[in-house]
Amino acid sequence: MTAATHSPLFPRTPDSADAVLEGLDPEQREVATSLHGPVCVLAGAGTGKTRAITHRIAYGVRAGILQPSSVLAVTFTNRAAGEMRGRLRQLGATGVQARTFHSAALRQLQYFWPKAIGGSMPRLVDRKVQLVADAAAACRIRLDRGELRDVTAEIEWSKVTQTTPADYPLAAAKAGREAPRSPAEIAQLYAAYEDVKRDRAVIDFEDVLLLAVAVLQDRQDIADQVRDQYQHFVVDEYQDVSPLQQRLLELWLGERDSLCVVGDASQTIYSFTGATPDHLLDFRLRHPGATVVKLVRDYRSTPQVVRLANGLLAQARGRAADHRLELVSQRGSGPEPVFTEYTDEPAEAEGAARRIRELLDAGVPASEIAVLFRTNAQSEIYEQALADVGVPYQLRGAERFFDRPEVRKAGIALRGAARFGGNDSLLDDAVDLPSQVRAVLSGEGWTPQPPAGSGAVRERWESLAALVNLAQDFVAVHPRATLADLVAELDERANAQHAPTVQGVTLASLHSAKGLEWDVVFLVGVAEGMMPITYARTDEQIEEERRLLYVGVTRARERLHVSWALSRSPGGRPNRRPSRFLDGLRPGTTTVAGRTGAAAAGGVERGVVGAVEAAPRRRQRTPARCRVCGRTLTDAGEMKLMRCEDCPSDMDEGLYERLHEWRQIQASRSGQPAFCVFTDKTLMAIAEAAPADPVELARIPGVLTRKLNRYGADVLAICAGQEVVAGAEDD
Incomplete structure (x- = not known):
């Protein structure tokens, strides 16, 4: 297997230390064999950094150079730590600790608390918002929901940068923070928040790091004990380390230099939380004799995607840009990125x-497609648009997979079947592991075919189907695996929150997409004001927005679609322009005033080599206004109803029922979910408007040209009170 080959989901364990090195490219092999002294790995997107560092640890363990229990690998998310543990286990390096900074610090704090402080450790709170609200009440400061969230973020930033309440005003000014309240009020709220925690004997996640630092600084005996335990450190995503995490790392290390750090300054996108690439960029200054290895062979993306990513960074400015890595794609040629301009956001969605519907119909798995946006608030319009065309989706950052009730119940059922399988009639005819899993999960609601529609029933089925698929992948690599083996694998994944893939298009913010990848990526809303975001004003903030777009581009393996809208709502003034970051990278760059024809009507798609394809023309719309009170509508749901949600409805209930029954018949005939015919809100809008001709029907949002041609005659007949013969229409 070459380095460019994707490793299987469950690779076989190498039979020797040398076998661990097989398949690594020259730079990855240099990382894996550099086991002494400080090592700095500068790893670009898609270059196999996790592969390099896990093989490094495994090679050291298998060669007898590193003792597994003496290695501590730290990263930033439970999922990343779980993936690292899984890879190390498959490479035969069991016993290595792979944790997040917080998890490692909490474990040490719990162990040493009786010795260092005495008594029981304070309770750890998951969420700060209520405590911040109570602190605001004590200060007699009224905060709305948005201000509560923003004040909480300021407190978190203060703690990870080791800023006290008294020092906050000066530190915030120096860092260019734009706080929701005056610096004096934030400092007051911060101090009150600490008082509330103290009174209630609770600590937050930042306290875990602060207390661990305090214990290691104040108790030399405890610091020596920790350093005796852990003698070799590996830090992933080192560009995201905060000053507080760096201080903890230094205390873990002591005077030693057995440290390997991995990062990419061009992927620093969390500075608002206190992260800084300075520790990565200054590594060679702090460790003059460090081994430095650059990983630039990109195994993820096609040359076309990589060319766009490199072009983005070529225009960057600042310290991180000075250390950018020029990626070199190792994959075969693919399609050029497509740039599309739309009249408004609903048209873009x-x-x-x-496009996604076409990809699914062409055989692209839904799980290999993602829609990425700058802010979470942008997701709703894409949820609705995907539902309108019958595309299943999942929101990144929603409820964690192994916390879902149906997944917990399925785990209990599988565990019981593994324990008492011989007495379970469900398993009598199940000759292999996947068949056993399907048999067990059929009792929990799994069926060979998915249920119609989206909603909760479909989501539960998708969760169970993900477990079935996981069993198939598992047995493909472990042919003799038993149900008990699979249950053990599920337990390991649950502990790491390493969820199997759910079949649905991913909707995610650019920040939450970090570390993930898909075959097809749609980068939407790439317009000035959103990318870079409006409140990014300083040079440093603008450059971080550029890096955020770079992260989005490098999530794509094969196909990349970049789009923007000229206005927010239908009929709005077309006063937006594409993001400045695309200047010089998209072909035929023109000014907004110069756009005519297809660009003004609905969209122009351009590959980076200049091929121009007109998108299907979309009808012109005047500003959407509530037909009851006249207010301009911006919410997608309200625009479908053509009225404010709170305004009274004059819907013909009888007409709505007839339309609803007709929709059920159409959905049954076509074998698709009912909402693929028309969504509930579109039916409500039709029942309220009672259109008399095709022109009136076409004015209703949600009645696209395709649906007008296919269903228009039936809908108008129903609105006119006529009988519609079921089954008369051909597909």
């Missing part, structure tokens, strides 16, 4: 949904 409909265009992306239409």
Whole structure:
């Protein structure tokens, strides 16, 4: 297997230390064999950094150079730590600790608390918002929901940068923080928050790091004990380390230099939380004799995607840009990135949904497609657009997979079947592991075919189907695996929150997409004001926005669609322009005033080599206004109803029922979910408007040209009170 080959989901364990090195490219092999002294790995997106550092640890363990229990690998998310543990286990390096900074610090704090402080350790709170609200009440400061969230973020930033309440005003000014309240009020709220925690004997996640630092600084005996335990450190995503995490790392190390750090300054996108690439960029200054290895062979993306990513960074400015890595794609040629301009955001969402529907019909798995946006608030319009064309989706950052009730119940059922399988009639005819899993999960609601529609029933089925698929992948690599083996694998994944893939298009913010990848990526809303975001004003903030777009581009393996809208709502003034980051990278760059024809009507798609394809023309719209009170509508749901949600409805209930029954018949005939015919809100809008001709029907949002041609005659007949013969229409 070459380095460019994707490793299987469950690779076989190498039979020797040398076998661990097989398949690594020259730079990855240099990382894996550099086991002494400080090592700095500068790893670009898609270059196999996790592969390099896990093979490094495994090679050291298998060669007898590193003792597994003496190695501590730290990263930033439970999922990343779980993936690292899984890879190390498959490479035969069991016993290595792979944790997040917080998890490692909490474990040490719990162990040493009786010795260092005495008594029981304070309770750890998951969420700060209520405590911040109570602190605000004590200060007699009224905060709305948005201000509560922002004040909480300021407190978190203060703690990870080791800023006290008294020092906050000066530190915030120096860092260019834009706080929701005056610096004096934030400092007051911060101090009150600490008082509330103290009174209630609770600590937060930042306290875990602060207390661990304090214990290691104040108790030399405890610091020596920790350093005796852990003698070799590996830090992933080192560009995201905060000053507090760096201080903890230094205390773990002491005077030693057995440290390997991995990072990419061009992927620093969390500075608002206190992260800084300075520790990565200054590594050679602190460790003059460090071994430095650059990973630039990109195994993830095609040359076309990599060319765009490199082009983005070529225009960057600042310290991180000075250390950028020029990626070199190792994959075969693919399609050029497509740039699309739309008249408004609903048109952009409909265009992306239409493209995704075409990809699914062409055989692309839904789980290999993602729609990425700058802010979470952008997701709703894409959820609706995907639902309108019958595309299943999942929101990144929603409830964790192994916390879902149906997944917990399925785990209990599988565990019981593994323990008492011989007495379980469900398993009598199940000759292999996947068949056993399907048999057990059929009792929990799994069926060979998915249920119609989206909603909760479909989501539960998708969760169970993900477990079935996981069993198939597992047995493909471990042919003799038993149900008990699979249960053990599920337990390991649950502890790491390493969820199997759910079949659905991923909707995610650019920040939450970090560390993930898909075959097809739609980068939407790439316009000035959103990318870079409006409140990014300083040079440093603008450059971080550029890096955020770079992260989005490098999530794509094969196909990349970049789009923007000229206005927010239908009929709005087309006063937006594409992101400045695309200047010089998209072909035929023109000013907003110079756009005519297809660009003004609905969209122009351009590959980076200049091929121009007109998107399907979309009808012109005047500003959407509530037909009851006249207010301009911006919410997608309200625009479908053509009225404010709170305004009274004049819907013909009888007409709505007839339309609903007709929709069920159409959905049954076509074998698709009912909402693929028309969504509930579109039916409500039709029942309220009672259109008399195709022109009136076409004015209703949600009645696209395709649906007008296919269903228009039936809908108008129903609105006119006529009988519609079921089954008369051909597909």
